Amino acid sequence: MMRSKNNRQLICALTSLGLALFLISAARASDDYNVTVSGFGTAGGAITSNPDFAYYHDSTEFVGATNNIDIGLESRLGVQAVVNLPSGFSVTAQEVVRERGSSEFSPGTEWLFAQYAANPDLLFRVGRVALATFLLSDSRNVGYTQTWMNVPNEVYGNEPFQTLDGVQARWRFDAGPVSVTLTGAYGSTSQSIQVNGNPLDVEAKTAYNVAATAEWKSVLLRISQTSGNSPFSLPLSQTLTIDTTTKDRFDAVGLQYDDGTAIFLSEWAERTQNLIPLLGIPLAGSKEWYAAGGWRFGAWTPMVSYGVWKGAHTLEDAEGTWGTWSASVRYDVARNIDLKLEVSRPEESNPRYFLTPNPLSSQRIDVLSFGADFVF
Amino acid sequence: MKSQISVRNVRAFRRALAVFVGLAVSAAAQAGEIVVIMAPGAPALSKDQVVNVYIGRNKDLKPLDLPESGNERRVFYKKATDRDLAQIKAVWARIAFTGLGQPPKELPDDEAIKKAVAADPKAIGYIQKTHVDDSVKVVLELN
Numbered sequence: 001m002m003r004s005k006n007n008r009q010l011i012c013a014l015t016s017l018g019l020a021l022f023l024i025s026a027a028r029a030s031d032d033y034n035v036t037v038s039g040f041g042t043a044g045g046a047i048t049s050n051p052d053f054a055y056y057h058d059s060t061e062f063v064g065a066t067n068n069i070d071i072g073l074e075s076r077l078g079v080q081a082v083v084n085l086p087s088g089f090s091v092t093a094q095e096v097v098r099e100r101g102s103s104e105f106s107p108g109t110e111w112l113f114a115q116y117a118a119n120p121d122l123l124f125r126v127g128r129v130a131l132a133t134f135l136l137s138d139s140r141n142v143g144y145t146q147t148w149m150n151v152p153n154e155v156y157g158n159e160p161f162q163t164l165d166g167v168q169a170r171w172r173f174d175a176g177p178v179s180v181t182l183t184g185a186y187g188s189t190s191q192s193i194q195v196n197g198n199p200l201d202v203e204a205k206t207a208y209n210v211a212a213t214a215e216w217k218s219v220l221l222r223i224s225q226t227s228g229n230s231p232f233s234l235p236l237s238q239t240l241t242i243d244t245t246t247k248d249r250f251d252a253v254g255l256q257y258d259d260g261t262a263i264f265l266s267e268w269a270e271r272t273q274n275l276i277p278l279l280g281i282p283l284a285g286s287k288e289w290y291a292a293g294g295w296r297f298g299a300w301t302p303m304v305s306y307g308v309w310k311g312a313h314t315l316e317d318a319e320g321t322w323g324t325w326s327a328s329v330r331y332d333v334a335r336n337i338d339l340k341l342e343v344s345r346p347e348e349s350n351p352r353y354f355l356t357p358n359p360l361s362s363q364r365i366d367v368l369s370f371g372a373d374f375v376f
Numbered sequence: 377m378k379s380q381i382s383v384r385n386v387r388a389f390r391r392a393l394a395v396f397v398g399l400a401v402s403a404a405a406q407a408g409e410i411v412v413i414m415a416p417g418a419p420a421l422s423k424d425q426v427v428n429v430y431i432g433r434n435k436d437l438k439p440l441d442l443p444e445s446g447n448e449r450r451v452f453y454k455k456a457t458d459r460d461l462a463q464i465k466a467v468w469a470r471i472a473f474t475g476l477g478q479p480p481k482e483l484p485d486d487e488a489i490k491k492a493v494a495a496d497p498k499a500i501g502y503i504q505k506t507h508v509d510d511s512v513k514v515v516l517e518l519n
Contacts, residue, residue, distance in 0.1 A: 036478055038472060038473075040469065040473060078473070080472070080473060080475075082475070082478070092475040094473065094475075111475055113475065115475065120435035120436055121435065121436075123476075125475075129475075130474065138474045139469075139470045139473060139474055141473075142469055142470065142473045144465075144466055144469050145466050145467075145469045145470040145473070146466075172435075174434075177424065179428065179433050179434065215433060217424065259458060260457060260458035260459040260463065261458065296463075298460075299460075299462070332460075332462035335444065335461075335462075335465075336465065338462070375465065375469045
């Protein structure tokens with residue numbers, strides 16, 4: 001699995017690089033191109049009130065935060081270069097340094113694609129793009145774009161993949177006063193994750209993401225479906241191993257209202273998978289939602305959010321329903337810089353908040369995240 | 377002696393107050409007179425259409441900005457979008473870092489905006505109403 005993953009990544013990187021070099025050389029010939037370099041980052045940390053349970057956001061993080069300040073979970077630095085070429089062609093590359101898996105801060109390619117814009121509203125991309133499973137998935141690394149410190153774990157913590165290597169198309173049009181955007185992406189992806197503390201390399205083949213977004217004045221509504229086929233082996237005993245492919249699907253609806261002063265955000269999602277042969281249960285499956293509201297007082301934006309994660313009877317997680325309140329405040333301290341503070345009180349048994357939850361406990365743990373986001 | 381100083385102080389205070397009030401009035405006057413312009417021949421635009429261009433929703437037009445340090449830009453965004461500059465920056469950061477475009481091009485002053493708008497039928501900018509001349513057309517008044 002590891003080898004095919006590496007091969008595929010290499011092929012994708014080489015294809016994108018080749019395309020980029022071709023387009024740049026074509027542009028050089030005409031002397032009609034420009035390069036934009038920009039960046040973003042977050043310097044932050046997380047601490048909890050308990051030494052025994054490690055707080056995390058999703059399964060790509062192998063080390064969580066306890067009652068010692070952890071800077072790995074909340075800190076990252078990204079740099080993006082866009083090469084604009086004549087006739088609607090461009091190449092975008094985004095590298096982000098953050099904690100990946102169990103290793104220290106390491107760089108990774110979040111976006112690397114060649115784009116052709118037939119017109120400003122019709123785009124075609126080939127290469128690596130963000131996998132936009134949920135409303136804010138494509139910009140979750142860029143803290144400055146978010147009102148809160150972290151997107152809710154209840155929804156965002158379910159998706160193990162964050163990028164997709166393949167093709168993407170995006171079409172925007174006006175339907176009366178409503179701006180409608182349709183996007184579709186197809187390809188494959190891979191990721192190192194941990195399941196209940198055990199490392200695992202997973203991949204998704206023939207994966208797709210389709211989404212429809214409607215924007216009218218201060219309101220945005222998005223409906224999406226994301227699906228992928230992940231082969232995996234499950235050793236039941238020394239002689240019996242189940243080799244199967246999990247068809248993993250997310251259906252999601254997101255609603256956002258932002259009139260400049262009042263903010264309301266809510267998402268609902270359902271994760272469904274086929275049943276594992278012999279066992280009769282899926283690897284993972286859940287229903288989740290959150291609702292959040294905030295108000296801007298000048299440079300200060302306090303926000304309150306409530307999230308629910310309802311796990312089905314699956315191999316990966318315990319069955320049950322967990323609800324968690326969070327409160328956050330953003331302060332726009334200077335041009336291009338904000339400061340944030342966020343407090344959550346999840347239960348020790350909540351699998352979306354803790355690496356190895358205690359299924360028998362309903363004790364709550366205080367989680368404090370803080371940081372400074374910047375763009376440049 | 378003491379009373380003389382106090383009279384001088386009162387006069388200085390009045391002068392300062394007059395200057396302050398004058399500045400406040402002129403800032404308010406400026407704030408009330410920002411117009412959105414395009415090249416002559418462009419159709420009038422609604423506020424929603426202008427907002428969609430300046431928050432990156434509609435990419436058919438090329439928006440132009442004045443410097444962040446100036447008052448005009450802050451007033452324009454507040455009047456047009458009800459958002460302050462940090463919020464607008466966050467909107468464009470999302471657009472830029474998802475590979476969907478770059479923030480409006482920034483020009484130094486009203487004269488530069490007029491020149492750019494007059495030269496490109498797709499360009500759109502905002503300037504003080506008192507600076508409008510025949511080279512451009514007002515497509516929206518922000519009151």
